[in-house]
Amino acid sequence: MKILLVYPEFPDTFWSFKHALKFIFKKAGSPPLGLLTVAAILPDEWEKKLIDMNINRLNDVDLRWADFVFVSGIAIQKESAKKVIGRCKAAGVKIVAGGPLFTTGYQEFMEIDHFILNEAEITLPIFLKDLKNGCARHMYTTDRWADIKKTPLPRWELINMKRYASINIQYSRGCPFHCEFCDIALLCGRVPRTKDKMQVLRELESLYALGWRESVFFVDDNFIANKKKLKNEILPAIAEWMERKKHPFSFITQASIELADDEELMKLMAKAGFVTVFIGIETPHEMSLAECSKVQNMNRDLLACVKKIQKFGLQVQGGFIVGFDNDPPTIFDSQIKFIQKSGIVIAMVGLLNALPKTRLYQRLEKENRLLKDSTGDNTDFSINFIPKMNYDLLISGYKKILNTVYSPKYYYERVKTFLREYVYPQKRMFQLSFNNLCAFLKSILFLGIIGQERVHYWRLVFWTVFRRPRLFPLALTFAIYGFHFRKIFEKYTQFVQLTDIRQKKA
Numbered sequence: 001m002k003i004l005l006v007y008p009e010f011p012d013t014f015w016s017f018k019h020a021l022k023f024i025f026k027k028a029g030s031p032p033l034g035l036l037t038v039a040a041i042l043p044d045e046w047e048k049k050l051i052d053m054n055i056n057r058l059n060d061v062d063l064r065w066a067d068f069v070f071v072s073g074i075a076i077q078k079e080s081a082k083k084v085i086g087r088c089k090a091a092g093v094k095i096v097a098g099g100p101l102f103t104t105g106y107q108e109f110m111e112i113d114h115f116i117l118n119e120a121e122i123t124l125p126i127f128l129k130d131l132k133n134g135c136a137r138h139m140y141t142t143d144r145w146a147d148i149k150k151t152p153l154p155r156w157e158l159i160n161m162k163r164y165a166s167i168n169i170q171y172s173r174g175c176p177f178h179c180e181f182c183d184i185a186l187l188c189g190r191v192p193r194t195k196d197k198m199q200v201l202r203e204l205e206s207l208y209a210l211g212w213r214e215s216v217f218f219v220d221d222n223f224i225a226n227k228k229k230l231k232n233e234i235l236p237a238i239a240e241w242m243e244r245k246k247h248p249f250s251f252i253t254q255a256s257i258e259l260a261d262d263e264e265l266m267k268l269m270a271k272a273g274f275v276t277v278f279i280g281i282e283t284p285h286e287m288s289l290a291e292c293s294k295v296q297n298m299n300r301d302l303l304a305c306v307k308k309i310q311k312f313g314l315q316v317q318g319g320f321i322v323g324f325d326n327d328p329p330t331i332f333d334s335q336i337k338f339i340q341k342s343g344i345v346i347a348m349v350g351l352l353n354a355l356p357k358t359r360l361y362q363r364l365e366k367e368n369r370l371l372k373d374s375t376g377d378n379t380d381f382s383i384n385f386i387p388k389m390n391y392d393l394l395i396s397g398y399k400k401i402l403n404t405v406y407s408p409k410y411y412y413e414r415v416k417t418f419l420r421e422y423v424y425p426q427k428r429m430f431q432l433s434f435n436n437l438c439a440f441l442k443s444i445l446f447l448g449i450i451g452q453e454r455v456h457y458w459r460l461v462f463w464t465v466f467r468r469p470r471l472f473p474l475a476l477t478f479a480i481y482g483f484h485f486r487k488i489f490e491k492y493t494q495f496v497q498l499t500d501i502r503q504k505k506a
Helices: 020-026 033-041 059-066 076-090 099-110 120-132 186-187 199-208 228-246 257-262 263-272 286-291 302-311 329-342 359-366 389-406 408-421 433-449 454-467 471-504
Strands: 001-005 049-051 067-071 096-100 115-116 166-170 214-216 249-254 275-282 315-322 347-349
Touching: 001 033, 001 059, 020 471, 033 049, 033 067, 033 120, 033 186, 033 302, 049 059, 059 076, 067 076, 076 099, 096 099, 096 120, 099 186, 115 120, 166 199, 228 263, 228 286, 257 263, 257 275, 257 302, 263 275, 275 302, 302 315, 302 329, 302 408, 315 329, 315 389, 315 433, 329 347, 329 389, 329 408, 347 359, 347 389, 389 408, 389 471, 408 471, 433 454, 433 471, 454 471
Parallel strands: 001 049, 001 067, 067 096, 096 115, 166 214, 214 249, 249 275, 275 315, 315 347
Antiparallel strands: none
């Protein structure tokens, strides 16, 4: 068999970092870990080729070469996935589809030949057996969860690592919490499943052997779900391996705010090489947290928790949401105040959207408030249900947040707040490279000379050089990120304005 694995294109969004990646000659943030793992499950003797459409074009010659095209993706890649499927149909090549997009929304893609839904470790081998016996079915699904200790190493040789800013691996699946708007429990279960320490070290060793020396993203939705195992086994093993290898990687992951409650865990993460953690803050409004069952964030000083985590050497990235039924008219100013005081530089503020099959989706469906499917991008000014707050007030308030926190004045002020309070780890954080040098020179041109933020840029440069020189590379990184965020929200704001004008004329 000749298998073509295709990863659809991401639109230009908050998390694409498209405008920032150009500074370091990268094409995408991270590779398609799911498809690389699927490739490792397929028979060794089969020929395999992977096209990440965020890196390379999908050509007709690739489709003609393939016996099967395997497609995977998430909701935000839906439009690109539809185009891929259309091209496969036109070329007469059979399609196998799986991953979150199809597991929760396969009904929209019934022209696909075979669905491999839920976790591929379980459903893919059954399909392969049936295919060999000439009786492959249309759909394969399961209500069981895979033992990820048996998950094979991803087939890294199928990608060009140099085109990515970070490489992603996975230690655990599942989250014990059940937030109303989230689909993680639906896709991965509520009982966290973990790999053992030797498995994690093998994955790190495989990246090291291939020459990777940059960021590694643990894509776990809640990395700290099993704190005991992390503290007793995983983090000490990673720390020892990193010490032995002279700290070749820096690690990024996602966790719940409970991280702030465990000082030992934070120390171990910093020692192991973790430098960044994304946390779903969502909202400082207690009633809205209760509404969405974000129990882990309730009855605590969220601002103090963020500050504490950053003082242990972990940069906090934050997710924020407006549009809850219990949001008061003051929520927009509250969000701005929290983001600025926290020093969370990378603050993703989105409108609440109901993802398919989530508890939020089911509740709104019963209340006859659903309008359409979610785009998968909650920062594009779209909302797929009728909000309790006046719609125009919600959108104008959302615009106010974005226009404030990503304006040069407030953004650079927030960067300085973070750098002023951040306690950096003692290990080396930055390695000089050609790409990093080019990024610095480009930042001088695009941000320091012709950019609208040039005054703020130079103030940050000189402030950092004299006050916190070790954090100078991080300050430049933030400046470049800010450029990307402004580009994204300027595009969305212009689109919304044009839409409003057309609607008024109509």
